[in-house]
Amino acid sequence: MESSLAIECRGLVKRYGAVTAVDGLDLSVAPAECFGLLGPNGAGKTTTIEILEGLIRPDAGDVTVLGRRWGTHERELRERLGVSLQESRFPEKLTVFEMLRLFRSFYRDGRDPEEALRDLSLEEKRDARVGKLSGGQRQRLAVACALTGNPSILFLDEPTTGLDPQSRHQLWEHILAFRDRGGTVLLTTHYMEEAERLCDRVAIVDHGRIIALGTPAELIGRLHAPHILEFSSNPPASADLVAKIPGAHDPRQRDGLWSVSVESLVEAIPALLSALAAAGARLDSLSTHRAMLEDVFLALTGRELRDE
Amino acid sequence: MSREAAKARAPRRREESGRFHPLTELVRVRILEFVREPEIIFWVFVFPIGMALALGFAFRDKPPEPVSVGITGQARTEVVRQALARSPLLKGRLFASVEEGRVALRTGKIALLIENGAPLVYWYDPTRPDSRLARFEVNEAVQQAAGRGDLVAVRDQLVREKGSRYIDFLLPGLLGLNLLSTSVWGIGYAIVNARIKKTLKLMTATPMRRSDYLLAHVFSRFVLLAVEAAVIIGFGALVFQVPVRGSAAGLVLLCLFCGLSFAGLGLLCGSRVRTLEGVNGLINLILVPMWLFSGVFFSPERFPKMLQPAIQALPLTAANEALRAVMLEGKSLAALPSQLAILGVWGVASFAVALKIFRWQ
Numbered sequence: 001m002e003s004s005l006a007i008e009c010r011g012l013v014k015r016y017g018a019v020t021a022v023d024g025l026d027l028s029v030a031p032a033e034c035f036g037l038l039g040p041n042g043a044g045k046t047t048t049i050e051i052l053e054g055l056i057r058p059d060a061g062d063v064t065v066l067g068r069r070w071g072t073h074e075r076e077l078r079e080r081l082g083v084s085l086q087e088s089r090f091p092e093k094l095t096v097f098e099m100l101r102l103f104r105s106f107y108r109d110g111r112d113p114e115e116a117l118r119d120l121s122l123e124e125k126r127d128a129r130v131g132k133l134s135g136g137q138r139q140r141l142a143v144a145c146a147l148t149g150n151p152s153i154l155f156l157d158e159p160t161t162g163l164d165p166q167s168r169h170q171l172w173e174h175i176l177a178f179r180d181r182g183g184t185v186l187l188t189t190h191y192m193e194e195a196e197r198l199c200d201r202v203a204i205v206d207h208g209r210i211i212a213l214g215t216p217a218e219l220i221g222r223l224h225a226p227h228i229l230e231f232s233s234n235p236p237a238s239a240d241l242v243a244k245i246p247g248a249h250d251p252r253q254r255d256g257l258w259s260v261s262v263e264s265l266v267e268a269i270p271a272l273l274s275a276l277a278a279a280g281a282r283l284d285s286l287s288t289h290r291a292m293l294e295d296v297f298l299a300l301t302g303r304e305l306r307d308e
Numbered sequence: 309m310s311r312e313a314a315k316a317r318a319p320r321r322r323e324e325s326g327r328f329h330p331l332t333e334l335v336r337v338r339i340l341e342f343v344r345e346p347e348i349i350f351w352v353f354v355f356p357i358g359m360a361l362a363l364g365f366a367f368r369d370k371p372p373e374p375v376s377v378g379i380t381g382q383a384r385t386e387v388v389r390q391a392l393a394r395s396p397l398l399k400g401r402l403f404a405s406v407e408e409g410r411v412a413l414r415t416g417k418i419a420l421l422i423e424n425g426a427p428l429v430y431w432y433d434p435t436r437p438d439s440r441l442a443r444f445e446v447n448e449a450v451q452q453a454a455g456r457g458d459l460v461a462v463r464d465q466l467v468r469e470k471g472s473r474y475i476d477f478l479l480p481g482l483l484g485l486n487l488l489s490t491s492v493w494g495i496g497y498a499i500v501n502a503r504i505k506k507t508l509k510l511m512t513a514t515p516m517r518r519s520d521y522l523l524a525h526v527f528s529r530f531v532l533l534a535v536e537a538a539v540i541i542g543f544g545a546l547v548f549q550v551p552v553r554g555s556a557a558g559l560v561l562l563c564l565f566c567g568l569s570f571a572g573l574g575l576l577c578g579s580r581v582r583t584l585e586g587v588n589g590l591i592n593l594i595l596v597p598m599w600l601f602s603g604v605f606f607s608p609e610r611f612p613k614m615l616q617p618a619i620q621a622l623p624l625t626a627a628n629e630a631l632r633a634v635m636l637e638g639k640s641l642a643a644l645p646s647q648l649a650i651l652g653v654w655g656v657a658s659f660a661v662a663l664k665i666f667r668w669q
Contacts, residue, residue, distance in 0.1 A: 085510050
């Protein structure tokens with residue numbers, strides 16, 4: 001019986017010696033949804049996605065993909081999934097087309113390699129060796145290979161890590177196009193921007209557990225204050241001064257730069273300026289942005305995502 | 309593509325994907341990867357041919373090198389020197405004292421030291437074959453110079469027949485060695501490399517059959533091995549007139565059979581190791597003893613008797629014996645059951661163990 005969910009797992013646990021990489025994780029992904037696992041390196045994202053891909057066996061927990069289980073329907077599932085691993089490197093001496101042809105041969109049903117080239121804008125690189133490709137082209141090739149079997153679900157582990165912004169945007173377009181054709185996407189990332197741009201829903205993972213789940217907008221909405229105010233001054237402001245800013249939450253200081261979540265910029269900024277003037281301090285820098293997933297992670301864990 | 313359509317997938321789709329069969333594609337990319345690697349071409353072709361050239365010329369038909377013999381002492385020096393000069397196998401060197409001569413003997417500069425006196429004293433180490441030879445040559449020359457004659461008439465018949473020279477012995481050995489080392493390196497290294505680069509893991513995430521992957525390594529070896537064997541045998545025949553007395557079909561079959569056996573060893577080497585250093589060490593551990601014991605450069609019968617059962621059980625020993633029997637003695641494969649059995653057991657056992665313990669991630 002086909003479940004209405006594309007991916008479902010309950011109580012996943014995976015230990016490596018004394019380290020618990022995944023610690024009782026539950027997840028459900030709907031068909032045609034782009035779902036993101038977001039978290040710092042070492043949070044357990046890769047282990048989780050590889051368990052769902054059937055590459056790692058969990059110590060405990062239950063996984064259903066397209067209503068089937070890995071133990072009983074592995075071959076059938078493999079025909080219907082596309083996988084791109086973190087940091088897998090293709091044989092450098094083969095050409096782009098040869099790789100696509102090879103991957104196409106593994107699937108009973110799939111798309112023509114020429115078509116796959118066009119889909120991922122790799123026509124010009126058709127006969128180029130993999131070793132000569134740029135990082136962005138290689139990632140596009142990895143996604144093209146994952147798509148050769150016409151999968152129902154596409155698994156992408158850190159698809160844009162190490163890419164320049166332009167290549168990243170280009171790859172996002174291709175991933176969104178797959179989802180728009182009705183495909184389900186499960187991806188991991190430690191880029192907040194990527195999660196906000198691509199994902200219909202995001203699970204924030206930390207220490208092998210999901211600590212928050214929702215659409216990017218919902219998660220940001222859960223913050224007490226939707227604006228982030230950052231400033232530095234000479235001499236640096238004291239914690240007491242910062243606490244006086246109306247509607248301020250989660251004040252943090254790093255290298256002389258203060259960062260505060262506030263409910264209203266219109267109220268907070270004049271109050272900050274007058275408090276600084278009263279303390280005889282000169283304002284060096286002042287910037288504001290709307291709260292992002294990054295700030296959600298910070299508020300949830302007290303740690304910055306990029307630290308680790 | 310909707311889920312329903314995917315579910316409705318039926319064997320009729322087979323024909324569409326028929327032009328990209330996974331096993332043929334895997335074999336194809338293996339061969340492409342191989343021929344695009346210039347350093348591998350060197351090891352496969354240039355190395356064995358260079359080796360055969362160097363050793364073939366080093367041991368080509370030329371008079372044997374004379375053995376150096378030291379002479380010391382005063383009395384009868386002329387008689388001894390004249391005696392030595394008559395033998396083309398001996399070269400005399402004078403030493404001022406016995407001590408000096410013994411130093412030369414110890415360091416291998418001379419094979420034997422003659423201390424003139426009554427009696428004549430021969431200093432030599434009986435475990436050195438050249439010293440023993442020198443002992444008999446010197447004594448023969450000295451006794452003849454002193455007037456001893458032959459009691460029985462003799463005549464030397466020298467054998468310089470093609471098929472019994474050193475190069476004839478060497479070339480099948482080099483062929484066997486090359487088939488072994490390219491199989492083990494080619495397969496073991498490629499698998500470990502794919503494991504490190506995670507292409508192996510990525511492929512296991514596709515519907516690819518794992519046996520197809522391993523078989524592709526074996527089959528791609530067959531194709532390359534045919535070229536390799538043809539080049540080495542052809543080179544031997546053209547440059548050194550090394551004979552192929554058995555049937556060509558038998559030789560081809562034998563090379564393929566060796567390749568199958570050695571491919572199993574290659575898979576075994578690559579089955580678990582996770583680093584290139586690790587696979588380097590493992591392959592050398594397997595190859596170096598066989599270089600030495602399996603009769604590539606000299607007959608394995610030179611090793612002590614107690615080692616013989618182990619040496620005979622090595623796959624390269626069996627391969628070299630079979631190759632020599634077919635090339636030099638013109639035997640058919642039916643006459644080589646034990647060698648083929650040894651190769652077969654190694655091939656099947658290592659393939660089975662490799663499959664069992666293979667680490668895909």
